[in-house]
Amino acid sequence: MTKRLTPLIALVAFPLLGCLVVPARAETPVQIDISPNAVCALTDASEIVCWGFDIPLVSDPPAGAFTNLGLGYNDGCAISADGAVVCWGANYFSLRGKIDRLLARDPEADLHFFGLAQRVPPDRTDFVQVVVHPWQHYACARTNEGEIVCWGSLPPQRGTAPSGTGFVELINTGRGFCALDAEGRTTCWGDLIIDQYVSEVGPFVRIAASGNGLCGVTADAEVRCRVPGSPPAPGPPDPYSQIFRNVHVIGSQGCAVLDDGSLHCQQTHHWCSHFFAPSVEYCPADQIRFISWDIPFTTLYEGGPDRETTAERRYSQLFGDRTACAITTEGHIDCWSDFPRGDPRHDVPERFRPQPMPEEPEPGVEEDEPEQEP
Numbered sequence: 001m002t003k004r005l006t007p008l009i010a011l012v013a014f015p016l017l018g019c020l021v022v023p024a025r026a027e028t029p030v031q032i033d034i035s036p037n038a039v040c041a042l043t044d045a046s047e048i049v050c051w052g053f054d055i056p057l058v059s060d061p062p063a064g065a066f067t068n069l070g071l072g073y074n075d076g077c078a079i080s081a082d083g084a085v086v087c088w089g090a091n092y093f094s095l096r097g098k099i100d101r102l103l104a105r106d107p108e109a110d111l112h113f114f115g116l117a118q119r120v121p122p123d124r125t126d127f128v129q130v131v132v133h134p135w136q137h138y139a140c141a142r143t144n145e146g147e148i149v150c151w152g153s154l155p156p157q158r159g160t161a162p163s164g165t166g167f168v169e170l171i172n173t174g175r176g177f178c179a180l181d182a183e184g185r186t187t188c189w190g191d192l193i194i195d196q197y198v199s200e201v202g203p204f205v206r207i208a209a210s211g212n213g214l215c216g217v218t219a220d221a222e223v224r225c226r227v228p229g230s231p232p233a234p235g236p237p238d239p240y241s242q243i244f245r246n247v248h249v250i251g252s253q254g255c256a257v258l259d260d261g262s263l264h265c266q267q268t269h270h271w272c273s274h275f276f277a278p279s280v281e282y283c284p285a286d287q288i289r290f291i292s293w294d295i296p297f298t299t300l301y302e303g304g305p306d307r308e309t310t311a312e313r314r315y316s317q318l319f320g321d322r323t324a325c326a327i328t329t330e331g332h333i334d335c336w337s338d339f340p341r342g343d344p345r346h347d348v349p350e351r352f353r354p355q356p357m358p359e360e361p362e363p364g365v366e367e368d369e370p371e372q373e374p
Contacts, residue, residue: 028331029352032319035071035134039325039335039345041352042069048078049352052345057089070139070172072132077121077139079130085121091137095119119152131172133190140177142170148179159189173209174321180207186214255297261314261329263297301336303346310334330354 029041038052046065050058057076065081075089099116102109111117119137127149130141138152146167150160162179169180176190184203204216255265298307301324305313313334315326323337323345333352337343 027351029327029333031069032317032325032327032333033069033071033076034320034323034325034345035076036073036323037345038071038076039323039348040069040071040076041325041333042066042078046081049349050076051347051349055090056093060088060093062086062088068129070130070132072137072139073135075132075137075139077130077132077141079127079141083125083127083144085124085127085130085139085141087121087139095137121151122149124149129170131170131177133176134172134174136190138190140170142167142179146182154190158191161189162187169207171207171209173214178207178209178214180204180216184219186216188214255300255318255324257315257318257326261316263310263315263318263326265295265297265300267293267295298336303343304336305334328354 027043027045027047030044031042033040035052035057037055038050038058040048040050040057040061042048046067048061048066048069050061052058055074057071057074061076062078064086066078066086067081069076069078072089072091074091075087077085077087080086095116099111099120102111102114102116121139121141124143126143126145127141128144130139132139133152133154136152136154138150138154140148140150140161142148143165146165148161148167148170158176161177162181166182167179168182171178171180173188173191176188178186178188180186184205186202186204186207188209202216203218205219207214207216209215255263258264296307298310304310314329315334316329317327319325323335323343325333325335325348327333331352332354333348335346335348337345
């Protein structure tokens with residue numbers, strides 16, 4: 001395994017649809033979210049399917065129709081078809097039990113007085129996206145008007161969600177959250193590293209982040225990144241900023257699906273060759289230096305399909321960070337992680353695995369006809 005370094009890239013490009021024609025499946029995953037303990041997929045039948053360690057997050061996903069989902073360490077939340085938030089998992093069940101016991105003693109108890117009302121999903125039906133904090137019992141959702149609404153428990157020093165409407169994207173940074181508004185401005189909270197400098201970057205039309213850095217794509221299709229200890233700078237040069245269609249970030253390695261459906265990873269370092277005045281917002285383009293090299297996807301990830309199988313398959317979407325799952329063009333799921341063995345998140349349910357092809361009869365051998373019932 002290669003050593004994870006400080007994040008420097010998050011390549012963001014506009015998704016391009018594959019041109020392969022594949023047989024229709026009864027169900028196809030359309031979104032995947034991954035926690036340290038579990039993987040959950042949202043299918044085109046609006047169902048949530050989870051696998052991983054034996055915890056309530058895996059064993060008790062909600063039934064019904066859903067449009068979006070997000071996972072935390074022991075909690076999950078999803079947007080129902082009518083726009084409400086539904087949560088589940090060990091921490092959430094514990095919280096609900098505390099509320100139920102309080103109301104059993106006093107049906108008129110003021111949950112706001114005990115600080116509990118702010119720790120459960122708001123009773124609203126206008127949500128379109130939800131993101132759960134990686135380890136805190138805390139989550140945020142975006143409404144159809146672009147408002148960010150949060151609930152749960154987050155230390156005050158980690159900031160609060162932005163107010164107002166008009167936010168068009170909400171992401172998990174691995175340590176907190178970032179939201180992108182319609183003007184291309186990025187606001188982050190819950191992350192003591194990113195929110196110190198993220199306001200200096202942009203404007204963007206899309207954003208991506210890992211634990212220590214944020215990148216985005218501008219309206220001119222320029223990829224620009226910001227990481228601690230370095231000035232804002234463009235992302236990797238062409239062709240890398242153009243050929244990636246969906247991406248996640250692990251340290252300074254960026255992995256993506258190429259136009260031909262293959263998985264590709266790249267290590268990138270960039271820096272400004274000369275000191276420049278504080279009044280200059282970005283390092284001048286002629287002073288930016290890059291070093292980039294390719295890394296086989298299965299060098300970073302193990303435990304799933306082997307290198308030959310991964311190289312042969314074609315994918316449409318890629319999800320995750322330290323653990324990764326990808327959807328093939330046929331609608332199957334493959335998962336890998338840092339752990340070569342013993343990680344149940346590799347154990348993709350049978351319904352999402354490639355089905356074996358029926359054996360062809362040998363030439364010249366006639367198949368037995370089925371017996372006729374009397």
